Amino acid sequence: MTRLKTAMTIIPVSLIGVPTDVGAGTPGARMGPDALRVAGIVQAIAHFGVEVRDCGNLSGPGNPDLPAVNGFRHMREVAAWNRSVHDAVHAELHAGRLPIMLGGDHCLAIGSISAVARHCRETGKSLRVLWFDAHADFNTASVTPTGNIHGMPGAFLCGYGPSLLTEIGGHVPAILPQDIRQIGIRSVDDGEKRFLAEIGIEVFDMRYVDEVGMRETMEQALAGVASDTHLHVSLDVDFLDPEIAPGVGTTVRGGPTYREAQLCMEMIADTGRLRSLDIVELNPALDLRNTTAELAVDLVESLFGKSTLMRLHG
Numbered sequence: 001m002t003r004l005k006t007a008m009t010i011i012p013v014s015l016i017g018v019p020t021d022v023g024a025g026t027p028g029a030r031m032g033p034d035a036l037r038v039a040g041i042v043q044a045i046a047h048f049g050v051e052v053r054d055c056g057n058l059s060g061p062g063n064p065d066l067p068a069v070n071g072f073r074h075m076r077e078v079a080a081w082n083r084s085v086h087d088a089v090h091a092e093l094h095a096g097r098l099p100i101m102l103g104g105d106h107c108l109a110i111g112s113i114s115a116v117a118r119h120c121r122e123t124g125k126s127l128r129v130l131w132f133d134a135h136a137d138f139n140t141a142s143v144t145p146t147g148n149i150h151g152m153p154g155a156f157l158c159g160y161g162p163s164l165l166t167e168i169g170g171h172v173p174a175i176l177p178q179d180i181r182q183i184g185i186r187s188v189d190d191g192e193k194r195f196l197a198e199i200g201i202e203v204f205d206m207r208y209v210d211e212v213g214m215r216e217t218m219e220q221a222l223a224g225v226a227s228d229t230h231l232h233v234s235l236d237v238d239f240l241d242p243e244i245a246p247g248v249g250t251t252v253r254g255g256p257t258y259r260e261a262q263l264c265m266e267m268i269a270d271t272g273r274l275r276s277l278d279i280v281e282l283n284p285a286l287d288l289r290n291t292t293a294e295l296a297v298d299l300v301e302s303l304f305g306k307s308t309l310m311r312l313h314g
């Protein structure tokens with residue numbers, strides 16, 4: 001723990017609202033950014049002495065609620081949103097800030113993670129993405145049951161999909177399968193299961209968490225994170241058990257408890273390597289008295305509050 005006592009600088013945070021649900025099957029996630037603000041996300045982070053700037057919301061196309069075309073719903077709208085997300089995230093990282101996406105559906109990870117990957121290439125950092133989710137989000141047009149693009153961002157980021165969505169970060173693939181660890185997965189489509197195994201994504205599913213525990217799971221997911229690692233967390237609220245997080249469109253029973261989720265965030269905080277974050281799939285239209293938004297803010301507090309305060313060493 002002595003490394004925490006060296007001279008450090010606290011990294012300033014930028015909140016970027018991404019009010020999209022064009023990638024989702026159930027509308028409502030477009031209201032997620034404001035629900036997180038109402039739940040006090042700015043104050044929760046600022047409380048730890050971190051400078052927080054709320055950049056407001058990005059704008060993009062509305063949800064036209066159209067059926068899938070060639071296996072994709074709303075591909076053009078998803079691409080437009082993600083070009084904006086990419087540019088905003090890249091600018092904040094370039095300015096030395098830690099961007100937090102207030103989502104919005106999980107399609108926004110296409111833009112945010114492609115920007116993070118670009119920043120890592122430009123600065124010689126290695127990338128580790130921790131993907132907390134009930135679903136793998138690795139569908140492709142040929143295996144998707146719905147065409148909803150929030151179930152596909154992983155595949156696009158690894159270079160599988162139409163160029164409109166794989167080329168947003170200017171490099172194909174944006175990331176490599178070995179850059180990702182998935183945690184909490186418990187609902188995977190059949191074709192998707194084969195695809196994950198084929199390209200070698202490391203998945204810590206709920207069966208694994210049940211068998212070895214969350215602490216051992218997170219130790220493995222964080223193994224190899226070093227001083228030159230940029231740690232990106234993509235937190236889909238449906239990762240959590242629906243008993244504690246009802247405000248999402250795609251709940252799946254059997255998710256992590258409150259304490260297990262907090263432990264994940266605390267162990268990430270302990271690394272001192274968190275440099276960007278997506279909070280996605282919060283759907284206030286399905287929530288109960290904003291409890292899911294408040295839970296998400298609780299988890300963010302653990303990401304920031306526990307022991308390291310987002311300190312940059314040296």
Ligand SMILES: [Mn+2]
Pocket residue numbers: 106133134135137150236281
């Ligand atoms: Mn997801």
